[in-house]
Amino acid sequence: YPSEVSSGGSVVDAPPPQKKEYLAIKLQGKSTPETVEAVRALLLDKPGATPVCLLVESGSTMRRIETEYRVSPTEGLLRELSSVVGAQNVSLEK
Secondary structure (H helix, E strand, C coil), rough: CCCCCCCCCEECCCCCCCCCCEEEEECCCCCCCCHHHHHHHHHHEEEEEEEEEEEECCCCEEEEEEEEEEEEECHHHHHHHHHCHHHHHEEEEE
């Protein structure tokens, strides 16, 4: 007798909904085209399921820009991004 069957007869084994993890990259000041291209190349090189958000300085505030990029946030990718924009500007958020 299965104990995890809903009234519809299908097995219920879904985890509770939770906030999705995303990669946040902070770009402070005026980013050079070289910096933007380096970040873009790294993101394209490590495709995955984790969304990427850019935090861009706009006057005295930070704007959050959701991108179409999806990455696999490996230690190597985080290290490479840190070398381009600074470790303090790269983080995995929930």
